[in-house]
Amino acid sequence: MNDLGKFAVIGAIMGALLLVGLLLQPAQTTVVEAPVAVATAEVTPAVPVVQAKSLEMLDPIYSEKAVFQDSTIRVSFDISQDTTGVETRVPFWLHNTSRGVINVLWDRCSIQLPEGNTVSVMSEEGLKYGASSTISIASACDLFDAMVPMSELTWTENGYVVSYDVLDKGIFTIVLAIERDKVTPEAPCAKQEIAPAETCGQPMLQQVQMETQPGCAMECAAGREVAYYTFRFIIR
Numbered sequence: 424m425n426d427l428g429k430f431a432v433i434g435a436i437m438g439a440l441l442l443v444g445l446l447l448q449p450a451q452t453t454v455v456e457a458p459v460a461v462a463t464a465e466v467t468p469a470v471p472v473v474q475a476k477s478l479e480m481l482d483p484i485y486s487e488k489a490v491f492q493d494s495t496i497r498v499s500f501d502i503s504q505d506t507t508g509v510e511t512r513v514p515f516w517l518h519n520t521s522r523g524v525i526n527v528l529w530d531r532c533s534i535q536l537p538e539g540n541t542v543s544v545m546s547e548e549g550l551k552y553g554a555s556s557t558i559s560i561a562s563a564c565d566l567f568d569a570m571v572p573m574s575e576l577t578w579t580e581n582g583y584v585v586s587y588d589v590l591d592k593g594i595f596t597i598v599l600a601i602e603r604d605k606v607t608p609e610a611p612c613a614k615q616e617i618a619p620a621e622t623c624g625q626p627m628l629q630q631v632q633m634e635t636q637p638g639c640a641m642e643c644a645a646g647r648e649v650a651y652y653t654f655r656f657i658i659r
Contacts, residue, residue: 537593
């Protein structure tokens with residue numbers, strides 16, 4: 424009995440020590456980490472930068488804006504450019520400054536490309552809508568169109584497309600054929616009038632000069648003619 428008592432006392436002491444140890448051990452806490460938000464920068468697609476080019480007229484006069492005017496036409500040329508490059512077409516605005524009707528004869532117009540090859544051109548409006556090879560412009564009226572070299576056209580199922588990066592390779596030349604009234608600007612017009620009868624009883628024709636405004640020579644119509652305008656350009 425004494426031994427059992429000793430074992431019971433020792434067991435009680437060991438149990439008490441174990442209980443004290445458990446009570447003195449700090450409680451374990453579970454730490455839950457909060458999710459960290461990572462900011463994602465939006466990627467903007469790169470926009471291609473197009474270097475704007477301009478068209479200069481070298482002949483028959485120099486014009487930084489590619490504009491020409493005389494007593495028949497006022498014409499302004501431009502280039503067509505996008506992110507791919509310079510299109511092989513020449514937009515223009517043509518104004519009739521004469522007193523009569525003028526005709527643009529497309530079948531007589533041409534363009535000499537920078538490489539030296541001369542080719543026929545067509546009206547862009549004609550390509551789209553099947554217009555004739557001649558278009559008439561009344562006095563003080565306008566035509567907005569574009570010249571397209573025939574050699575630079577490619578026909579597809581959806582129509583036609585033009586080439587790129589041809590006209591900006593050097594100097595190119597455009598020949599524009601305009602049918603107009605013949606003019607004689609050297610002298611004012613003259614008309615015939617019947618003068619009073621002379622002693623022989625026959626009236627006499629005399630030339631009477633028509634009046635003109637100071638500093639202005641009158642243009643006298645004398646049939647029709649075709650004027651060929653030659654323009655040289657460079658794209659810078």
